[in-house]
Amino acid sequence: xxxxxxxTKPARAQPAGRGTRLTMKHIGExxxxxxxxxxxxxxGASMNVPVAPETRERILRLVAELGYTPNPMARAxxxxxxxxxxxxxxxxNDPFFGxxxxxxxxxxxxxxxxxxxxxxxxxxDEAIALSQALAMGHCxxxxxxxxxxxxxxxxxxxAARGMPLVGLWQGGRAPQVAVVNVDNQKGVALAVEHxxxxxxxxIAFLQGGRTGDGLExxxxxxNALRARGFTRPEQGIHVxxxxxxxxxxxxxxxxRAGGRPTAIIASTDVAAIGALKAASLVxxxxxxQLSIVGFDDIPLAEVTVPSLTTVHQPxxxxxxxxxxxxLQLIANPSEQPGKPQMVQPKLVVxxxxxxxxxxxxx
Amino acid sequence: xxxxxxxTKPARAQPAGRGTRLTMKHIGExxxxxxxxxxxxxxGASMNVPVAPETRERILRLVAELGYTPNPMARAxxxxxxxxxxxxxxxxNDPFFGxxxxxxxxxxxxxxxxxxxxxxxxxxDEAIALSQALAMGHCxxxxxxxxxxxxxxxxxxxAARGMPLVGLWQGGRAPQVAVVNVDNQKGVALAVEHxxxxxxxxIAFLQGGRTGDGLExxxxxxNALRARGFTRPEQGIHVxxxxxxxxxxxxxxxxRAGGRPTAIIASTDVAAIGALKAASLVxxxxxxQLSIVGFDDIPLAEVTVPSLTTVHQPxxxxxxxxxxxxLQLIANPSEQPGKPQMVQPKLVVxxxxxxxxxxxxx
DNA sequence: GCGCTTGCTGAATGCGTTTGCACAACGAAC
DNA sequence: GTTCGTTGTGCAAACGCATTCAGCAAGCGC
Numbered sequence: 001x002x003x004x005x006x007x008t009k010p011a012r013a014q015p016a017g018r019g020t021r022l023t024m025k026h027i028g029e030x031x032x033x034x035x036x037x038x039x040x041x042x043x044g045a046s047m048n049v050p051v052a053p054e055t056r057e058r059i060l061r062l063v064a065e066l067g068y069t070p071n072p073m074a075r076a077x078x079x080x081x082x083x084x085x086x087x088x089x090x091x092x093n094d095p096f097f098g099x100x101x102x103x104x105x106x107x108x109x110x111x112x113x114x115x116x117x118x119x120x121x122x123x124x125d126e127a128i129a130l131s132q133a134l135a136m137g138h139c140x141x142x143x144x145x146x147x148x149x150x151x152x153x154x155x156x157x158x159a160a161r162g163m164p165l166v167g168l169w170q171g172g173r174a175p176q177v178a179v180v181n182v183d184n185q186k187g188v189a190l191a192v193e194h195x196x197x198x199x200x201x202x203i204a205f206l207q208g209g210r211t212g213d214g215l216e217x218x219x220x221x222x223n224a225l226r227a228r229g230f231t232r233p234e235q236g237i238h239v240x241x242x243x244x245x246x247x248x249x250x251x252x253x254x255x256r257a258g259g260r261p262t263a264i265i266a267s268t269d270v271a272a273i274g275a276l277k278a279a280s281l282v283x284x285x286x287x288x289q290l291s292i293v294g295f296d297d298i299p300l301a302e303v304t305v306p307s308l309t310t311v312h313q314p315x316x317x318x319x320x321x322x323x324x325x326x327l328q329l330i331a332n333p334s335e336q337p338g339k340p341q342m343v344q345p346k347l348v349v350x351x352x353x354x355x356x357x358x359x360x361x362x
Numbered sequence: 363x364x365x366x367x368x369x370t371k372p373a374r375a376q377p378a379g380r381g382t383r384l385t386m387k388h389i390g391e392x393x394x395x396x397x398x399x400x401x402x403x404x405x406g407a408s409m410n411v412p413v414a415p416e417t418r419e420r421i422l423r424l425v426a427e428l429g430y431t432p433n434p435m436a437r438a439x440x441x442x443x444x445x446x447x448x449x450x451x452x453x454x455n456d457p458f459f460g461x462x463x464x465x466x467x468x469x470x471x472x473x474x475x476x477x478x479x480x481x482x483x484x485x486x487d488e489a490i491a492l493s494q495a496l497a498m499g500h501c502x503x504x505x506x507x508x509x510x511x512x513x514x515x516x517x518x519x520x521a522a523r524g525m526p527l528v529g530l531w532q533g534g535r536a537p538q539v540a541v542v543n544v545d546n547q548k549g550v551a552l553a554v555e556h557x558x559x560x561x562x563x564x565i566a567f568l569q570g571g572r573t574g575d576g577l578e579x580x581x582x583x584x585n586a587l588r589a590r591g592f593t594r595p596e597q598g599i600h601v602x603x604x605x606x607x608x609x610x611x612x613x614x615x616x617x618r619a620g621g622r623p624t625a626i627i628a629s630t631d632v633a634a635i636g637a638l639k640a641a642s643l644v645x646x647x648x649x650x651q652l653s654i655v656g657f658d659d660i661p662l663a664e665v666t667v668p669s670l671t672t673v674h675q676p677x678x679x680x681x682x683x684x685x686x687x688x689l690q691l692i693a694n695p696s697e698q699p700g701k702p703q704m705v706q707p708k709l710v711v712x713x714x715x716x717x718x719x720x721x722x723x724x
Numbered sequence: 725g726c727g728c729t730t731g732c733t734g735a736a737t738g739c740g741t742t743t744g745c746a747c748a749a750c751g752a753a754c
Numbered sequence: 755g756t757t758c759g760t761t762g763t764g765c766a767a768a769c770g771c772a773t774t775c776a777g778c779a780a781g782c783g784c
Contacts, residue, residue: 073439397770
């Protein structure tokens with residue numbers, strides 16, 4: 001038998017935590033008003049139910065003085081809203097997604113939301129997936145960042161049944177969710193135009209990662225070259241992991257082989273920068289002997305030597321669209337996903353592209 | 363007056379959300395057991411109170427079939443634990459911190475926690491700070507990433523009164539929180555040793571960002587050079603923002619001025635990579651005419667042209683220590699912060715350093 | 725046979741909010 | 755002087771789960 005003679009409070013153990021939590025009830029007692037009134041003042045619900053200005057004043061003053069903040073969990077339980085958005089990222093280590101996370105976080109904050117980071121193991125590890133779903137339960141909505149593997153997308157659809165969902169860079173096969181993406185077709189077309197106009201004939205495509213967007217860009221590459229009268233452009237396609245070093249190794253062998261291309265169009269800046277390194281290792285000068293074009297325009301693209309010609313994604317605009325759409329869905333969950341929203345990329349010409357060496361020009 | 367004749371349920375409006383939420387009560391009813399039993403099975407609390415294996419079995423089966431997940435908010439309200447860790451980052455756009463976020467997220471996940479991303483505006487914008495604190499209220503503990511400005515740290519200390527707090531890369535003046543950091547003194551010493559041993563005499567220090575760690579590294583630079591008999595090493599110190607382009611511009615003017623150094627030791631890889639670019643712009647060859655050393659060893663350091671000699675931070679180890687310490691504090695909130703934990707860096711020699719040009723050598 | 729432990733379960737309470745409803749006080753309108 | 759609004763305020767019921775307490779069988783020693 002446990003004696004609890006000291007306190008008259010119920011014997012329930014304080015849920016092991018940071019001291020006795022200050023509640024609205026306490027505040028009310030100190031001021032001689034009810035907890036409800038405190039809540040009304042603090043939740044801003046006063047629009048509907050009036051509170052005497054003087055009472056409000058007193059409450060606000062005490063609250064400020066005590067540095068009190070309402071318990072978010074209790075609030076969330078009551079309102080079924082947490083102010084948290086889930087961000088499920090394919091690969092956080094990817095500089096591009098890192099940038100996206102930063103931008104999305106900022107944008108979310110502008111709307112009063114915070115961001116919970118999720119991570120989908122490349123193998124869609126079941127255990128991870130589960131705990132993931134758990135954490136995501138906190139969220140009011142979720143943004144899928146990058147092309148998740150099919151299986152991941154599957155369980156996600158299950159786990160987040162009925163949860164507002166927006167996909168960014170989902171690449172092609174649009175899933176059952178609202179989708180925002182850059183116009184891959186257009187972006188690659190710009191790159192190809194640029195390269196072809198410079199006079200290149202031997203053009204390779206370096207695909208970093210076998211993602212949906214990558215495939216879309218690859219297809220766009222083939223199409224754009226065909227449109228310019230090239231035959232068998234698919235012969236120039238090379239696939240590698242979307243990592244600096246993987247791309248470097250891949251391009252190194254490519255450059256050492258015979259029939260070296262005079263231009264490489266990469267599906268991502270990461271791959272392109274890897275290619276840049278490969279060229280340096282092999283002793284091929286960029287852009288004099290080899291032109292390289294990236295895709296994404298990550299900040300780094302401006303700093304490489306030479307700086308990288310690349311297809312710019314309007315990151316800010318993409319983030320805004322995604323968040324905006326998600327908030328719509330949160331406000332009105334029954335809404336249909338609707339058509340994918342496309343934003344237009346543009347080509348940024350820097351130092352990594354030039355006319356091909358004489359011997360190779362048209 | 364509002365008629366609600368249709369339903370016999372209480373009139374309280376469904377908190378605008380995804381259909382009628384499945385609860386433990388529902389599950390219990392379907393199975394003819396009480397909600398408490400369902401909770402006991404699902405919360406794993408069965409260790410204390412036994413549940414008949416057959417009952418447990420039935421419950422688990424139905425739960426799996428229905429794909430039911432307990433409401434995290436309700437659970438959090440009851441247990442005062444959310445399974446969320448806050449990550450407050452000085453600058454998410456910084457590649458180094460991006461990496462750290464990835465690593466910490468992974469480590470947190472390994473312990474069953476998810477990560478909420480926070481952002482401290484560079485100006486410690488009051489409004490942002492406030493809503494920030496709000497979101498952080500969800501968290502069981504918070505990790506401070508990088509040297510927050512003093513004011514930010516102040517309000518944070520206030521807002522998170524009594525919340526378990528661990529600081530990473532807090533640079534020098536240890537605040538009132540548990541701290542994990544790399545041994546800046548040692549790291550810079552390694553870099554200086556390397557450069558001096560190569561024969562350099564004119565050595566500059568490029569500080570990216572006026573952070574605590576930066577200042578610590580700067581001081582270490584001065585000390586290390588003094589120890590090697592250099593006089594007035596502080597004359598070689600240059601400060602710039604910790605961004606690629608800012609560093610580039612800064613170093614560009616440095617290199618164009620007279621008395622150009624033969625080696626630059628940077629306080630971060632970002633600054634070092636900016637310097638690399640500057641050298642290329644000015645036409646100074648690295649490492650033949652100019653050696654450059656970074657600090658951090660971000661993945662990119664391996665891919666620059668030339669690849670970057672830099673001081674490696676054991677990111678994995680740092681993350682593990684930080685998370686481990688935080689979990690300790692969460693388990694036992696009354697624990698004292700204790701001494702800062704230091705991890706040892708090591709020098710990674712790559713292609714950006716070499717002996718100085720003849721005319722400059724000893 | 726009687727108590728007493730043991731194993732399992734349900735009812736009930738609390739976590740800290742929000743919010744529907746009731747109600748008191750007070751003018752204004754009849 | 756009743757009858758209505760209005761304006762503030764308090765009471766109490768959720769929100770969905772964890773957990774305590776009490777209860778009820780069965781099992782066991784005496």
